[in-house]
Amino acid sequence: MEALRKGHIAVVKESESVLLACEKASLPGVITQRSCPFYGARWFLAPLKDVIHLVHGAVGCAYYGQTVRAQEYQLASTDLSEIDIISGGEKKLYRTIIKAMAEIPVAKAVLVYATCSTGLIGDDLAAVCRQAAKDSGKRVVPVDCPGFSGVSQGHGHDLSASILLEHFIGREELPDPAPYDINLVGEFDVRGDTVVIKKLLGRLGVRVICTFTGDANVTNMGWSHQAKLNILHCRRTGKVLAEEMKTKYDIPWRKVSFFGQQETSQALRDIADFSG
Numbered sequence: 001m002e003a004l005r006k007g008h009i010a011v012v013k014e015s016e017s018v019l020l021a022c023e024k025a026s027l028p029g030v031i032t033q034r035s036c037p038f039y040g041a042r043w044f045l046a047p048l049k050d051v052i053h054l055v056h057g058a059v060g061c062a063y064y065g066q067t068v069r070a071q072e073y074q075l076a077s078t079d080l081s082e083i084d085i086i087s088g089g090e091k092k093l094y095r096t097i098i099k100a101m102a103e104i105p106v107a108k109a110v111l112v113y114a115t116c117s118t119g120l121i122g123d124d125l126a127a128v129c130r131q132a133a134k135d136s137g138k139r140v141v142p143v144d145c146p147g148f149s150g151v152s153q154g155h156g157h158d159l160s161a162s163i164l165l166e167h168f169i170g171r172e173e174l175p176d177p178a179p180y181d182i183n184l185v186g187e188f189d190v191r192g193d194t195v196v197i198k199k200l201l202g203r204l205g206v207r208v209i210c211t212f213t214g215d216a217n218v219t220n221m222g223w224s225h226q227a228k229l230n231i232l233h234c235r236r237t238g239k240v241l242a243e244e245m246k247t248k249y250d251i252p253w254r255k256v257s258f259f260g261q262q263e264t265s266q267a268l269r270d271i272a273d274f275s276g
């Protein structure tokens with residue numbers, strides 16, 4: 001076991017610099033000091049409204065994924081025990097999805113997150129989600145991001161972007177499209193900043209269809225393919241989504257910053273310039 005851990009975990013000594021094994025996937029079941037893609041997915045998807053977020057795994061993963069950017073989000077968990085790990089968690093997952101839908105009937109979709117334990121035992125999330133979707137008539141979407149599946153949280157961000165594109169974006173028609181409709185991408189409304197940004201943009205006559213994901217719900221994500229421009233705020237979380245929307249829907253994107261007065265002023269000028 002020690003040989004397997006080598007490079008993934010290290011004792012920090014004042015006199016020596018330590019470099020962990022980078023760009024190399026973690027080994028399932030082996031403790032690592034690097035980041036967890038499941039949490040990267042939570043970082044991106046946690047704010048989604050009208051969606052049940054269900055963590056399939058031990059309750060510790062659910063507890064970890066509950067708090068994102070110092071904010072607590074409601075989620076459900078299959079709370080797997082040792083006996084579930086031995087005998088498989090698929091039946092429990094199916095029951096939990098159906099029960100969560102009954103508890104929160106207004107939810108329009110369910111996101112089911114994989115974790116290390118369910119990735120390791122090989123539960124077929126996609127098959128269970130397909131069956132639950134068929135039986136309930138609602139969207140049930142697997143988020144296949146166990147903690148060992150990538151080298152950083154970034155893997156979870158990028159996977160989340162693909163999931164939104166595949167299952168939510170472009171699913172509905174905007175009833176009143178306007179010439180200055182945009183999306184905000186990589187903006188998470190950390191301390192009410194989305195409200196301020198939208199207010200400023202509103203004074204320019206620019207309407208925000210969807211904010212990924214600080215103010216995203218099933219309906220406005222469905223409309224977001226009709227935006228004329230994607231404004232990228234956090235590059236690390238949002239760039240893949242902005243680039244994929246450019247490829248799929250031909251929506252151009254611009255990187256701006258709303259952190260600070262000068263940056264905000266420049267951002268508004270860049271958006272105005274783009275809009276002519």
Ligand code: SF4
Pocket residue numbers: 036037038039057060061064114115116117146147148
């Ligand atoms: S998914 Fe894996 S790495 Fe992430 S919190 Fe759960 S056990 Fe830890």
